[in-house]
Amino acid sequence: MKRKKTLEYNCPSYGGWGMVRSGMLVPESCQLFVSPPACGRHGALGAVRQGFKDRLFYLCLEESDIVSGYDQAILETTEELFLRLLHRPKVLLIFVSCLDDLIGTDGEAVVEALSERFPDVKFRMCHMNPLANDSEEPPLVSLWKNVYSLMERKKEQPEKKINVIGSYRPVSQESELFSFLKYAGIEEICHIGNCRNYEEFRDMGNNCMNLVAAASAQKAAEEIWKKNGMEYLNLPVSYHFEKIEENYMLLWKKLAELGMHKKEKETLVEELLKNRKKDAVAAVALAKEKVSGRKIYLDDSAFAAPFAAARFLLESGFLVGAVYVSEWNESDADYQWILENTDTEICNVRVYTMVEDWKTEADTVAIGLEAAYISGSDYVVSLFQDEGMYGFEGVTQLMRRIIDCMTEKADLPALIEQSGFVV
Amino acid sequence: MGKLRMVLPPFSPDYSGVCSALFSFGKRGITVLHDAAGCTGNYTGYDEPRWYHSKSPVYCSGLREIDAILGDDEKLMEKVIEAEETLKPELIALVGSPVPMVVGTDMEGIAADLEGRTGIPVFGFDTTGLGSYQQGIELVYRKVLCRMLSEMEEKEVALEKSAGNKGVVNILGATPLDFGGSGTVEELCRLLEQDGWQVQTVLYQESSREQILQIRYADCSVVVSGAALSFANYLKQNFGIPYITKLPFGEAYAKVWLRELEACVFNKDREDTSKEAKGWEKEPVRGLVLGEQIQSEAIRDGLWEAYKIRADVGAVCGFYPETAQNGEVFLEEEAEIEQAINRESYEFVVGDPLYQGLLRKPKRFIPYAHYALSSKMGQKWEDCLIGSRLESKIQL
Numbered sequence: 001m002k003r004k005k006t007l008e009y010n011c012p013s014y015g016g017w018g019m020v021r022s023g024m025l026v027p028e029s030c031q032l033f034v035s036p037p038a039c040g041r042h043g044a045l046g047a048v049r050q051g052f053k054d055r056l057f058y059l060c061l062e063e064s065d066i067v068s069g070y071d072q073a074i075l076e077t078t079e080e081l082f083l084r085l086l087h088r089p090k091v092l093l094i095f096v097s098c099l100d101d102l103i104g105t106d107g108e109a110v111v112e113a114l115s116e117r118f119p120d121v122k123f124r125m126c127h128m129n130p131l132a133n134d135s136e137e138p139p140l141v142s143l144w145k146n147v148y149s150l151m152e153r154k155k156e157q158p159e160k161k162i163n164v165i166g167s168y169r170p171v172s173q174e175s176e177l178f179s180f181l182k183y184a185g186i187e188e189i190c191h192i193g194n195c196r197n198y199e200e201f202r203d204m205g206n207n208c209m210n211l212v213a214a215a216s217a218q219k220a221a222e223e224i225w226k227k228n229g230m231e232y233l234n235l236p237v238s239y240h241f242e243k244i245e246e247n248y249m250l251l252w253k254k255l256a257e258l259g260m261h262k263k264e265k266e267t268l269v270e271e272l273l274k275n276r277k278k279d280a281v282a283a284v285a286l287a288k289e290k291v292s293g294r295k296i297y298l299d300d301s302a303f304a305a306p307f308a309a310a311r312f313l314l315e316s317g318f319l320v321g322a323v324y325v326s327e328w329n330e331s332d333a334d335y336q337w338i339l340e341n342t343d344t345e346i347c348n349v350r351v352y353t354m355v356e357d358w359k360t361e362a363d364t365v366a367i368g369l370e371a372a373y374i375s376g377s378d379y380v381v382s383l384f385q386d387e388g389m390y391g392f393e394g395v396t397q398l399m400r401r402i403i404d405c406m407t408e409k410a411d412l413p414a415l416i417e418q419s420g421f422v423v
Numbered sequence: 424m425g426k427l428r429m430v431l432p433p434f435s436p437d438y439s440g441v442c443s444a445l446f447s448f449g450k451r452g453i454t455v456l457h458d459a460a461g462c463t464g465n466y467t468g469y470d471e472p473r474w475y476h477s478k479s480p481v482y483c484s485g486l487r488e489i490d491a492i493l494g495d496d497e498k499l500m501e502k503v504i505e506a507e508e509t510l511k512p513e514l515i516a517l518v519g520s521p522v523p524m525v526v527g528t529d530m531e532g533i534a535a536d537l538e539g540r541t542g543i544p545v546f547g548f549d550t551t552g553l554g555s556y557q558q559g560i561e562l563v564y565r566k567v568l569c570r571m572l573s574e575m576e577e578k579e580v581a582l583e584k585s586a587g588n589k590g591v592v593n594i595l596g597a598t599p600l601d602f603g604g605s606g607t608v609e610e611l612c613r614l615l616e617q618d619g620w621q622v623q624t625v626l627y628q629e630s631s632r633e634q635i636l637q638i639r640y641a642d643c644s645v646v647v648s649g650a651a652l653s654f655a656n657y658l659k660q661n662f663g664i665p666y667i668t669k670l671p672f673g674e675a676y677a678k679v680w681l682r683e684l685e686a687c688v689f690n691k692d693r694e695d696t697s698k699e700a701k702g703w704e705k706e707p708v709r710g711l712v713l714g715e716q717i718q719s720e721a722i723r724d725g726l727w728e729a730y731k732i733r734a735d736v737g738a739v740c741g742f743y744p745e746t747a748q749n750g751e752v753f754l755e756e757e758a759e760i761e762q763a764i765n766r767e768s769y770e771f772v773v774g775d776p777l778y779q780g781l782l783r784k785p786k787r788f789i790p791y792a793h794y795a796l797s798s799k800m801g802q803k804w805e806d807c808l809i810g811s812r813l814e815s816k817i818q819l
Contacts (some may be wrong), residue, residue, distance in 0.1 A: 003484065005498075005502065006454060006485075006506070007482035007483065007484060007485070007502045007505075007506050008460075008463070008482055008483040008485045009455075009482060010464060010467040010468070010481075010483060011477075012467065012468075012474050012475045014464070014468075015464065015468060034554040035521075036461060036521045036551065036553045037432065037433035037435075037436060037552070037553065038436030038437075038438065038439075038465060038520070038552030038553070039433065039461060039462075039472075039521065039552060039688060040432070040433050041432055041434075041435065041436065041465050041469060042461065042464055042465045042468055042469050044431075044432030044433060045432050045469050045797075045798050045799075048432065048797070048800050049800060050769060053430075053432075056427065057427065057429055058427070058428040059426070059427055059428075059431065060428055060433060061428055061553075062553065063551075063553060066428065066524075066525065077427050080427055081429075082425060097461075097521065098459055098461070098521060098522050099522055099524075099525045101488055101491075102488075102491060102492070102522065102525050102526060102527065107610065114474040118586075128461070128589065129459070130459035130460040131459050131486065131488045131522060132487075132488055133459065133460065134487055135488060173694055219819050232459045246433075246670075246785070253732075294505060301427075306763075313641060318791060344540045352480070352482050352506055353481070353509065355478050356478075387484070411517070412477060413466075417799065421468075422468060423460055423461055423463070423464020423465075423467075423468055
């Protein structure tokens, strides 16, 4: 299948957390958006819905600012902002939009000047620039670099703690990852979303390694490693049993390299994984029974690796009607496998003719809100980027959510509204 | 220098106004927002309540950095031509956004080029994301509708006027950006029909080419937002169609407004009385109505007729001096709105619920959603005030 660049269609359920909500994960931070008013509208409305509009402020640019540059305006507005806020934030993320890519504001100089003026505040210059979506540094990659650069290494001897980075939500407490790491001597799994204040997040820099749960955070992990030698391992979410086992082996090996290896615990680890795999297998069987041959539609908003997820479902005996994606790599092995071995459709959800391809297959299951809208499924799993699912427990949870979604017909407009997604 | 906004989200931008007004063309017109993704997302996600289950062909051009830097307009044109060949629209609109503004993309020039290549009308809109939605709506009326009307053949369409009706009216300026899903426009049509008028073209729901061209045969235009004023003036000058502004909000004011409509149609040479003294000059101003100017004027007049209580109008997103009376001001910046809303002399404020965040002290606040500000977040407060509904909703 050859992808063609065409005009693009935006399905009503298209979107994700967006830059504002993702950046708001930084505890005790505020954001100053520097852009034409239009660029800030969806983020601001999303913030109203999510309840953090009181941490989001705007410097609405005028034509004259764009012509003459707005470096100075950022400095002056930040000063004004801090005067008007009751409490100065510990971090200020300054966002510029697409047009800044062409203007070239000297972000480093702005941050330097602000840091001198307000040494008690950390500043980062961030970019909300979908214009760079196909570049080596798309917006989310650059945002995670900025966000995770706020972690500081202050201790020589790393803590026996691991960071999970790149995922929007912490790994579910039910995941075997916790027990697994405990056997390896790791005392805590840290995630930005669990930090109660900025200091807790900052101190994640003292932990022994970063487990990169989503590809978008890989560059952030690389930069941290270059800066202070903090180890990292790319172990993105997978639902495939062999892959999960392989990931755990890699993690065990890495922990051994870090001197955390506890040989005597190996049997316990094997037992743990065996049991959790058994649970996952049982959950798959139960879900299959419940789904009872209905088609499943899924999309790339639900899964960071939608082809791998689809392949897992297909190999587990589910019927996958279509995989809806907007950007993909044609050399992806799972994509190739689906093409060669199945009748599953692979649809570019962004192509303008998609609007004519809506289905009305009500008696089906959709995983992801775009898949739900396009397929017309009655049964919907509202999932975004794998959420906190990880390891065998992730599979069990996914199956549980499929089973749960079949108890009643979904109210899709309400789910879209609740998601607060922005493009 | 740009202004700091602490509380309010930005209003719907100019490009959303263009897309919203063009929505009436339905599948007959392709609208292409020339942007990377976010601008189209703004419109489809937060500025277009009709988007769910709509097949209206509004698309994103998928602009990328390299195309912007190189000024590669050909890529855009190829995509548009491909869609034109597939969808066979009657017209195409190219809508600008901040990046095309910065790199100086000539939207009108590209439109002219495409028109030559496709043989159908193509309109270029130099919108920038800096202007308000009202400017966008105004642009559509000025460019698309004026051109359609000026190019139409003398006998291309006719209008059959139903016997027994007082006359034919068009409703101009209605978009969901001002009325959301409140049902105001539908109720306005019903009230007009009940009063014996034939409502011809509304430009709110999907309208056919014939319906659009029939605009010129109406007896009167009803202008429900400032964005349509310039088009109403065009119709007046070119086709002799008079117009009336505002909406019949409140039972008492509806009677006044319907009388004005009749006078407008049957006594075309009359002086414009809409700005005449209403006998309220000696009354103290007790409230503020914040929002789109024409709609806010209608609320103000409705409150006066219902309760003899006088209010000022704070117009946001655009100001049209020709309809403004004493006590009407343009509140462009958040700081200006904040200052106005907190004036001690105002006992009450009518406006979008998000303005409440600007109140420093508690004050009676009557929420009346403005989609161009609070979008879906204001849906709970979307209200239709036509006829007696104003008195039911607002009790002073």
